[in-house]
Amino acid sequence: MLDIKQIRENPAKIQELLNRRGADLYDLQPILDLDQQQRELEIQLNQLQTRSNQIGKLIGEKIKSGSDPKGSEIQDLREEGNNIKTQISELEPNTKGIKAQIEELLLAIPNIPCESSPIGKNEKENVEIRRWGDQYMPNNPNILPHWEIGEKLGITDFSRAVKVAQARFVALIGAGAALERALINFMLDQQISAGYTEVLPPILVNSNSLKGTGQLPKFAEELFKCDDDLWLIPTAEVPVTNLYRDEILEAENLPIYHCAYTPCFRREAGSYGKDTRGLIRLHQFNKVELVKFVKPENSAQEHENLVANAEAILQALKLPYRVIELCTGDLGFGASKCYDLEVWLPSAGTYREISSCSNFKDFQARRANIRFKEKGVKGTQFLHTLNGSGLAIGRTMAAVLENYQLADGTLKVPDVLQSYLKKEYL
RNA sequence: GGAGAGGUGGCCGAGUGGUUGAAGGCGCAGCACUGGAAAUGCUGUUUAGGGGAAACUUUAACGAGGGUUCGAAUCCCUCCCUCUCCGCCA
Numbered sequence: 129m130l131d132i133k134q135i136r137e138n139p140a141k142i143q144e145l146l147n148r149r150g151a152d153l154y155d156l157q158p159i160l161d162l163d164q165q166q167r168e169l170e171i172q173l174n175q176l177q178t179r180s181n182q183i184g185k186l187i188g189e190k191i192k193s194g195s196d197p198k199g200s201e202i203q204d205l206r207e208e209g210n211n212i213k214t215q216i217s218e219l220e221p222n223t224k225g226i227k228a229q230i231e232e233l234l235l236a237i238p239n240i241p242c243e244s245s246p247i248g249k250n251e252k253e254n255v256e257i258r259r260w261g262d263q264y265m266p267n268n269p270n271i272l273p274h275w276e277i278g279e280k281l282g283i284t285d286f287s288r289a290v291k292v293a294q295a296r297f298v299a300l301i302g303a304g305a306a307l308e309r310a311l312i313n314f315m316l317d318q319q320i321s322a323g324y325t326e327v328l329p330p331i332l333v334n335s336n337s338l339k340g341t342g343q344l345p346k347f348a349e350e351l352f353k354c355d356d357d358l359w360l361i362p363t364a365e366v367p368v369t370n371l372y373r374d375e376i377l378e379a380e381n382l383p384i385y386h387c388a389y390t391p392c393f394r395r396e397a398g399s400y401g402k403d404t405r406g407l408i409r410l411h412q413f414n415k416v417e418l419v420k421f422v423k424p425e426n427s428a429q430e431h432e433n434l435v436a437n438a439e440a441i442l443q444a445l446k447l448p449y450r451v452i453e454l455c456t457g458d459l460g461f462g463a464s465k466c467y468d469l470e471v472w473l474p475s476a477g478t479y480r481e482i483s484s485c486s487n488f489k490d491f492q493a494r495r496a497n498i499r500f501k502e503k504g505v506k507g508t509q510f511l512h513t514l515n516g517s518g519l520a521i522g523r524t525m526a527a528v529l530e531n532y533q534l535a536d537g538t539l540k541v542p543d544v545l546q547s548y549l550k551k552e553y554l
Numbered sequence: 555g556g557a558g559a560g561g562u563g564g565c566c567g568a569g570u571g572g573u574u575g576a577a578g579g580c581g582c583a584g585c586a587c588u589g590g591a592a593a594u595g596c597u598g599u600u601u602a603g604g605g606g607a608a609a610c611u612u613u614a615a616c617g618a619g620g621g622u623u624c625g626a627a628u629c630c631c632u633c634c635c636u637c638u639c640c641g642c643c644a
Contacts (some may be wrong), residue, residue, distance in 0.1 A: 170604055174613050181573095181613090184625035190573035201625085374565095376601085388566030499601095503583090508601080 129234050129493045135162060137184035140511045145240040148247050148456035159233050166226045169219055170302070176216050183209045198504030205542050215461040226320035235345055239491040241456040242465035246305035248455025255455065257467065260439070261448035266474050266531055275406035278304065281536065282554055284407070295404075296411045297395065298522075303554045307528070307541075308414060309550035311521050312389050315416040315441055322437050323420060329367035332358040340496030342462035342488075352393045354412075360393035364417035365515045372421065376438050379502040383422040383430065383513065387518060389417065407522040408480065412519035420514040424490065427512035431487040438483045438518045442444055444544045447527050448472035448501045464489045469519070471527040482523045 135142050140438040141158055146154050170263040182203050191197050268343045278284030283304025289297040300308050320326055321382075334357050343351060343362060352360040361367055367389050377384075392415050403409035418437060422430045437452065442449045454466040463486035468492040470479035490510035493499070533539045546552055 167604070170613085174604065177613060180624080184623095185573045187624055191570075206624045304594080 129491060130237055130240065131490075131494065132159070132163060132230065134236065135159060138521050141193070142143040142240060146237070146242075148241050148245075149238060149459065150249065150457055154237050156237075158249060159230060159237075161232070162230050164224050166223060166230065168225070169223045170520070173216065173223060174220050176212050176219070176275055180209060180212045180216070183206050183212070191512070215405065233346075235339070235495070238459075238461045239464045239488065241459055242487065243298055245459065245465050246453060246455045247457075249457040250455075251458045252460055254468075255453045257451040257453050259431065259448070259450040261441065261446060262331045263450050264446045264531070265472060266533065268474075268533060268535055270535070271474045271530055271533050272537075273406060274526040275537050276474075277529050277533055277537070277539065278407075281539065283307070283554070286405075296409065297376075298407060298410060299351065301551075303551070304525075306549055307554070308521055308525060310545045311524055311528075312414060312416060314444075314545055315481055315518060315521070316389055318441060318444065319387040319416065319418060319437060322440070324385040324437075327368055327386045327388040329364060329371070329388055329390065329489070331361050331367070331393075333361055333366050333370065337373065337496075340370050340373050341366045342494050342495060346461065349397050352395060361390060363392050363515075363517075364388040364390040364415065365419060368417065369492055369498075369515065370496055372508065373496040375498060376508050377421070377498070377500040377511065379423065379500050382500055383420055385534055386419045388417050388419070391419070398521040410522060413523075416518050416521065418516050418518040420483075422512050422514065423500070424512050425511065427487055427489060427514060430512075431467075431485065431514055431519070433514050434514055435469070435485045438485055442471060442482070443522075445528065445542045447523070447524075447531055449482070460486060461483070462491050463490050464491065466518075469517075471523065472531065473527060474530050480523065480527075482527065483517035483519045486514065488513045488515075488544060521544040 130142065135156055139160055140519050143156050146156070171178060175183065185207075187202055187205050190202060195201055212520060221400035236519040246253070249255065265493075272280070273288065275284065279286075281303065283301055286297075287300045287399075289299040292299070316326060321394055335344055338351070338359060343366065351362055354360065363398060367390070368386050371386075372384075384438060391412055391524055393412050396411060418434055420430055420434060422507075438453070439449070449469050449471045452468045452470055454460075454468060456462070459466055466484060468481050469485070470484040472478075474481050489512050491508040492513045498511055500511045500515070501508050532542060534540055541549050
């Protein structure tokens with residue numbers, strides 16, 4: 129959520145930044161108008177309330193000091209109080225309505241892009257920052273797509289998973305399950321030693337949590353909903369970020385780094401026909417997520433470090449990848465600045481997103497009301513949140529299945545996973 | 555699922571309609587005392603919004619939302635959450 133004060137004080141600047149996502153998409157003027165009305169009403173309401181409070185006190189004092197509660201003095205005050213109450217009840221619905229409208233509008237407005245985010249209209253204008261691992265690109269010309277090698281080795285079973293659930297689900301069998309588990313454990317172990325504290329959070333969350341991280345109210349159609357106001361998480365970002373919702377943290381306890389393995393559930397609405405085969409786009413997938421809570425002045429550096437932590441996994445797995453910086457037109461709803469890691473998938477001859485590392489600045493913190501207090505400094509401040517995949521397991525599995533294929537149709541286990549799998553080849 | 559209890563400030567805990575943003579204690583901060591510290595004493599110690607250059611002032615908040623009243627932490631209604639016992643269960 130954007131800061132209404134900032135919008136009020138600097139509308140042109142905020143509007144200009146917002147326009148970088150795509151001109152004319154979001155108009156701040158209605159918010160400004162409502163805000164103006166709201167403050168005028170509030171001044172009136174405040175004055176009435178002040179008088180009402182005075183009357184209440186006065187009646188109390190008079191009765192205590194012996195005035196006749198039925199006498200005309202008290203009766204007059206009561207009448208005035210009643211009048212004020214009527215006036216308040218006329219104004220109050222207005223302010224409440226206007227406040228709710230402002231809130232609704234604000235919740236639907238995305239974060240303002242960072243000044244440093246490259247300006248562009250769509251993913252075509254994203255900027256490649258660096259590549260790594262060209263020397264590990266396989267030169268085997270007969271590489272099978274991962275879903276084929278997976279079926280061939282008998283470690284992925286899509287058709288049975290479809291029978292059990294639906295399209296876009298998979299069952300991992302035998303070494304496939306073991307490989308998935310090895311990847312999870314390896315990633316967690318690595319991130320824990322990089323300084324992240326592991327969390328195993330709820331994977332059903334309430335709608336307040338989803339509002340806090342920005343999935344609601346706008347993106348309900350991308351989520352699976354259960355009864356009782358509970359939703360399956362689309363990413364561990366939601367439960368982990370909301371761990372500290374409505375809290376005031378001590379500055380000395382920052383930064384906080386968490387890593388979390390969870391399954392993730394997405395409807396993938398609007399992507400019919402895209403990536404229909406394989407492990408790339410499923411309704412359920414596993415992911416290790418990194419989440420940081422930091423002081424505002426450190427968030428840019430923390431962001432770079434977060435990306436490095438995600439990259440370290442790909443490097444340890446010797447999987448070729450590149451780092452893309454998203455342009456303003458391709459930035460996610462809550463992100464101010466975002467780097468994607470894309471892993472090399474030789475069967476397709478392309479890089480595919482395997483991690484998305486975003487700096488949300490105070491956007492989520494404001495929605496989720498996560499603040500910190502610095503000793504000796506008056507008041508509280510919103511902290512900055514960041515998160516990134518470290519990494520998406522299913523897509524990592526796909527990358528391993530393709531990049532580690534041998535000419536004879538078997539698979540070499542990446543060095544760092546051998547101790548987990550206790551095997552060198554599959 | 556059945557029966558009961560409860561949700562008050564950073565924490566503990568009082569408070570059943572009247573000047574209570576909330577006694578008391580703990581904790582924390584500052585000052586005094588001390589060679590220094592402990593102990594002690596004094597002072598201070600929530601958050602958010604509005605107005606104001608500021609000093610300051612005003613409003614709101616005792617789980618959430620509504621109601622009664624001139625006035626609600628206190629009374630009424632709805633919802634949420636926590637705990638205990640019974641049942642069921644990985």
